Amino acid sequence: xxxxxxxxxxxxxxxxxxxxxxxxxxxxxxxxxxxxxxxxxxxxxxxxxxxxxxxxxxxxxxxxxxxxxxxxxxxxxxxxxxxxxxxxxxxxxxxxxxxxxxxxxxxxxxxxxxxxxxxxxxxxxxxxxxxxxxxxxxxxxxxxxxxxxxxxxxxxxxxxxxxxxxxxxxxxxxxxxxxxxxxxxxxxxxxxxxxxxxxxxxxxxxxxxxxxxxxxxxxxxxxxxxxxxxxxxxxxxxxxxxxxxxxxxxxxxxxxxxxxxxxxxxxxxxxxxxxxxxxxxxxxxxxxxxxxxxxxxxxxxxxxxxxxxxxxxxxxxxxxxxxxxxxxxxxxxxxxxxxxxxxxxxxxxxxxxxxxxxx
Amino acid sequence: xxxxxxxxxxxxxxxxxxxxxxxxxxxxxxxxxxxxxxxxxxxxxxxxxxxxxxxxxxxxxxxxxxxxxxxxxxxxxxxxxxxxxxxxxxxxxxxxxxxxxxxxxxxxxxxxxxxxxxxxxxxxxxxxxxxxxxxxxxxxxxxxxxxxxxxxxxxxxxxxxxxxxxxxxxxxxxxxxxxxxxxxxxxxxxxxxxxxxxxxxxxxxxxxxxxxxxxxxxxxxxxxxxxxxxxxxxxxxxxxxxxxxxxxxxxxxxxxxxxxxxxxxxxxxxxxxxxxxxxxxxxxxxxxxxxxxxxxxxxxxxxxxxxxxxxxxxxxxxxxxxxxxxxxx
Numbered sequence: 108x109x110x111x112x113x114x115x116x117x118x119x120x121x122x123x124x125x126x127x128x129x130x131x132x133x134x135x136x137x138x139x140x141x142x143x144x145x146x147x148x149x150x151x152x153x154x155x156x157x158x159x160x161x162x163x164x165x166x167x168x169x170x171x172x173x174x175x176x177x178x179x180x181x182x183x184x185x186x187x188x189x190x191x192x193x194x195x196x197x198x199x200x201x202x203x204x205x206x207x208x209x210x211x212x213x214x215x216x217x218x219x220x221x222x223x224x225x226x227x228x229x230x231x232x233x234x235x236x237x238x239x240x241x242x243x244x245x246x247x248x249x250x251x252x253x254x255x256x257x258x259x260x261x262x263x264x265x266x267x268x269x270x271x272x273x274x275x276x277x278x279x280x281x282x283x284x285x286x287x288x289x290x291x292x293x294x295x296x297x298x299x300x301x302x303x304x305x306x307x308x309x310x311x312x313x314x315x316x317x318x319x320x321x322x323x324x325x326x327x328x329x330x331x332x333x334x335x336x337x338x339x340x341x342x343x344x345x346x347x348x349x350x351x352x353x354x355x356x357x358x359x360x361x362x363x364x365x366x367x368x369x370x371x372x373x374x375x376x377x378x379x380x381x382x383x384x385x386x387x388x389x390x391x392x393x394x395x396x397x398x399x400x401x402x403x404x405x406x407x408x409x410x411x412x413x414x415x416x417x418x419x420x421x422x423x424x425x426x427x428x429x430x431x432x433x434x435x436x437x438x439x440x441x442x443x444x445x446x447x448x449x450x451x452x453x454x455x456x457x458x459x460x461x462x463x464x465x466x
Numbered sequence: 467x468x469x470x471x472x473x474x475x476x477x478x479x480x481x482x483x484x485x486x487x488x489x490x491x492x493x494x495x496x497x498x499x500x501x502x503x504x505x506x507x508x509x510x511x512x513x514x515x516x517x518x519x520x521x522x523x524x525x526x527x528x529x530x531x532x533x534x535x536x537x538x539x540x541x542x543x544x545x546x547x548x549x550x551x552x553x554x555x556x557x558x559x560x561x562x563x564x565x566x567x568x569x570x571x572x573x574x575x576x577x578x579x580x581x582x583x584x585x586x587x588x589x590x591x592x593x594x595x596x597x598x599x600x601x602x603x604x605x606x607x608x609x610x611x612x613x614x615x616x617x618x619x620x621x622x623x624x625x626x627x628x629x630x631x632x633x634x635x636x637x638x639x640x641x642x643x644x645x646x647x648x649x650x651x652x653x654x655x656x657x658x659x660x661x662x663x664x665x666x667x668x669x670x671x672x673x674x675x676x677x678x679x680x681x682x683x684x685x686x687x688x689x690x691x692x693x694x695x696x697x698x699x700x701x702x703x704x705x706x707x708x709x710x711x712x713x714x715x716x717x718x719x720x721x722x723x724x725x726x727x728x729x730x731x732x733x734x735x736x737x738x739x740x741x742x743x744x745x746x747x748x749x750x751x752x753x754x755x756x757x758x759x760x761x762x763x764x765x766x767x768x769x770x771x772x773x774x775x776x777x778x779x780x781x782x783x784x785x786x787x788x789x790x791x792x793x794x795x
Contacts, residue, residue, distance in 0.1 A: 135555020136613045173756070202756050206708075207608070207701040208511075209756070215507045216750040219498040233610025234701035237621050241503075297606075 148258040148446030149243055150426045156433065161422040162193035164223040166414060169213050171228045171254065172204040177385065177406055178228065180466035181253065184410030185226060188436070192418055197222070207234045214238035218245055224417035226410075227261075228253040236260040248420035252413035253406075258445040262420050262427040265413045267404040268453045270302065273357070274309025276402060276453055277382060278319070281353045284379040284399050288321040289352030292344050294365055294382075296332040296358040306357045325351070330361045337364035345374055356382035362401060366392040386456050386464040393461050400457035406466055409450055411436065416448060477722035477774040478734025485741045492748050499751060505628035510621065510698060512743030513636060514539070514707065516736065517691045518714045519721075520643040521684040523735040526718055527647070528656040529663065529727025530578065530677055533589040535688040536710035537596035538570045540703075542692030544600035547609030547702030556613060564689050570596060571685020575678040585681075593711070600704040609702040620697035632694060639687075644732050652676070660727025716763055717742050720770035729774075742766065 168185050170178035178200075186196040199216065201209030207230050215238055217225050225242060229235050229251055239249050239260045249261040258264070281291060293310065295303045307327065314324055325348050330337025337360060345351055356362035362384040369375050369392075376396045384401045392398045415435035416425075425431045427446040432439050440448050456464065492499040499505075518535045525532055542563040549559045570592070577588045623630050647653040658666040659673050667673050691710075696702040721738025723730030742763065749759050 135557040136616075137553050137555045138550055138611065139553060141611055141613050197753070199750075199753070200756075205703065205705050207703065208695070208699045208706070211699050212507070212511055212750065215504075219501075219504045219507065219751060221498065231608045231610060231701050231703075234608065234699055236610075237617060237700055 146258060146445075148264075148427045149240075149249075149260070149262055150428050150446075151243075152423070152426055154426045154428065154431050155423050156425075156431070158423040160192060160418060160424070161223075164189075164194040164418060164421050165220075166194060166196060166224040166226060166417050167217040167220075167222045168196065168198045168200075168410070168413075169210065169217065169225060169227040170198070170200045171210075171230050173198065173200040173202060175204065176387065176466050178253075181228075181406035181410035181413075184407035185414035186410075187407075188411040188414035189418070192415070194223075194418060196414070204230060207231050210235060211238045214242055218242045218247060221245070222247060223421045224248040224250065226250045226252055226413040226417055227256075229256045230254070232256050248417055250413050250416045250420065252409055255447075261446070263416055263425070263442060263446040263448055265409065265416055265448050265450060267406075267409050267450050269449055270305045271309050272452055273383070273402075274306040275313040276455075277306070277355050277357060278310050278313040280400055280402060280455065281355050281379060281381045282319055282322055284381065285322070285352040287319065290323050290325045290348055290350050291353040291355065292325055292348065292351055293327045294337060294340055294344070294354055294356040294358075294361045295327055295329050296361060298329050300332075303357055310355065310357075330356075330358070330364065332358055332360045334360060334364045337361045338368050341365040341368040345372070345378065351378055353379040353381070356380065356384075358382070359384050359388060359403075363388045366397050370395060370397040384456075385466055386461050387466060389456070390461055393456070393458050400455050402453040402455045404450055405454045405464070412440070412448070412450055416440075477777050478731050478737060480773075480777075481721055481734055481741060482737040485737050485744065488741065488744050488748070492744065496748055496751055499748065502623070502626060502628040504747070504751075506623040506630050508743055508747040509628070509633055510623075510630045511747070512740060513630065513632060513698075514691045514695050514710060515713050515717055515743065516636060516739045517639070517694065518684070518687055518710070519718050519735050519739045520639060520732070521680065521687045522714050522718050523721070523723055523730060523732055524643065524647055524653075524656055525680045525684055526660075526723045526725065527727060527730050528659040528677060528680060530585040530680070531589065531715070531725075532571075532574060532585065532681060532684045532688075533711045533715070534570065534574060534592040534596055535684060535691075535714060536707045537593045537600065538567055538685055538688035539692030539695055539707040539710060540705060541570065541596045541600040541603070542567055542689035543696035543702045543706040544604035544704045546693055546696050547607065548603050550609055550612065550702070551607070556616060560693055563693050564686060567685040567687070567689020567692070568682055569685070570689070571682040572678075574685065575681030578681065579674040579678050597704070597708075604702070604704045607703070609696075610700050612697060612700065612702075616697050617700050620694055621700070632698070640732070640736065647732055656680075657728055660724075660729070662728075712767075713742065713763070716767040716770070720766055722770075722774050724774065725771060738770070 166189055168182045170182055182198050189196040199213045210230050214235055218241060225247055235256050243249055250263050250265060251261045252265040253267055255264040293307060328340040328344055330340045354365055356365050362382040365380050366389060369378055369380055380398050381401045383403050389398055389401060412435055419425045419433040425433045429442055429444050431442045442448055545566055546559055546563050574589055574592055577583055578585045619631050655671045655676060658671060659676060663673055695707050717739040718735050721734035723735055746759060
């Protein structure tokens with residue numbers, strides 16, 4: 108076989124590329140040409156709210172990551188609900204929270220095993236679409252929980268808490284703790300994190316209320332969900348603003364690092380800290396007086412509702428259309444726009460109740 | 467033992483037979499294995515490994531290795547996502563990604579052939595470097611909104627058959643690789659280089675240039691795989707295909723390609739790739755956990771390095787007993 112010299116190969120490559128570029132310069136498919144056709148929740152058939160709840164279904168839970176304490180608690184909530192309803196629970200999932208390919212193949216496996224429903228926490232809003240649509244085509248009911256896909260790729264989304272609720276309640280929680288007076292700061296994750304910024308938007312809006320006229324937001328710091336950076340950012344905040352009265356950290360990594368810093372500094376008990384955290388991370392800081400109260404949704408209830416939603420879908424009680432209602436464990440839930448079902452207000456954890464939770 | 471029988475028990479034949487046995491058993495006993503949809507999942511998930519295994523086989527045959535393939539694939543996917551976000555046409559982006567793969571391969575090849583560094587060390591270095599660049603290019607973004615015609619091609623199948631649409635281009639590439647390795651002087655020269663570089667050089671083979679060409683081909687196929695991966699899983703992220711290099715190396719070694727170079731067939735490599743792929747599919751259907759699947763892959767890798775050596779020892783011993791000291795294969 109003839110072997111052209113390196114120089115000749117490079118020249119040929121360059122020529123080929125410029126040709127390709129020239130050919131496609133005027134035409135081609137770009138991001139702007141692609142319309143999102145996944146904007147409406149997938150629905151099929153008519154809902155019969157009085158249909159009998161089916162037994163003997165098999166529902167697969169597919170978390171973002173197996174053996175992650177948060178999902179273990181959520182999925183156990185789902186397992187309990189399914190067992191109680193006379194159905195079968197199984198859990199599969201990748202061991203890494205960024206293994207999108209793994210999640211896709213698990214959806215395929217569940218499709219293959221012909222389960223009746225899938226409850227999935229999507230690592231990525233678009234990547235699972237093809238696989239989930241294929242699952243729905245095979246008659247499988249798909250519910251997302253904790254983390255959604257595009258609405259067209261599932262029947263319903265069980266949302267842990269609305270962004271508005273989370274943002275506003277965190278401000279209320281902190282304002283109470285500091286007596287509605289003083290400087291406060293926010294310790295967020297990445298500057299580009301969409302969910303964080305949505306929450307912070309609602310926090311700022313809540314602060315406009317006259318109730319908080321003596322509360323002043325002086326800075327938003329970014330710890331990039333890195334323990335060490337969040338720790339340093341907390342330290343920086345307190346050096347920069349010695350009169351700081353409180354910090355809101357709407358990220359589990361951030362709040363833990365901030366608690367760690369405050370706990371070991373002279374500010375312990377003087378500067379209030381709240382935000383989103385897990386009871387296991389913050390138990391010792393609640394006990395030693397660094398943190399009064401913080402919040403998060405209860406993942407077990409999230410998994411429970413996801414399981415009940417799958418069963419209601421499979422039983423034909425709902426189809427995922429806005430306005431439909433169904434009973435889950437005594438509570439009536441209404442399906443909102445785009446098939447979103449809200450779990451309800453976040454759970455507040457403090458010294459009184461923290462020992463009842465284990466995640 | 468007759469000559470033909472000795473040839474028949476070569477390791478790659480054994481792997482091929484194992485694949486056939488596994489498929490037959492699975493068809494018979496594993497629920498949901500035999501239908502067209504599942505087989506298309508199986509082949510679709512295995513294609514990325516198969517695509518890179520083609521040039522990797524040639525590379526290992528001539529005594530080198532490239533561990534940066536998965537990072538190159540990840541980089542190519544990251545660039546695909548970034549340029550797509552920038553609003554460039556996908557018909558332009560894909561050739562650019564492939565060109566980028568060629569450049570990555572060229573860097574590996576030049577470091578190995580011009581500086582005389584061992585390819586294992588060089589490509590462990592570029593494994594980290596290319597992945598790092600991928601992260602700089604795309605950050606922690608996930609780009610998913612590619613045109614549906616491309617997504618459908620990468621994840622769809624031919625009608626209701628079990629063949630993924632992307633399988634046909636693979637067959638063409640496979641045929642090309644088989645012809646190059648087993649039916650051209652260039653292919654023969656790879657075996658010669660792998661067996662003894664010095665001897666090959668004295669025989670007039672341009673060793674460096676041969677190796678450089680293979681590294682470039684590997685880079686090209688890795689970036690092609692990166693593009694396929696991003697479209698197949700509808701997700702361009704910097705950490706796409708992480709760890710794929712181990713699956714490729716495992717599959718190639720399992721297929722009987724000697725890690726020291728000079729021995730192996732593409733048939734064996736492809737059988738190795740699909741044996742691993744089918745095993746993984748069956749284990750998933752049987753609800754074997756991801757962790758246990760990794761253990762099985764690891765054990766297979768060890769067996770595949772040991773197996774051919776043991777097989778060769780036995781052959782050598784048998785031949786030796788028949789007092790013919792020269793024949794060893």
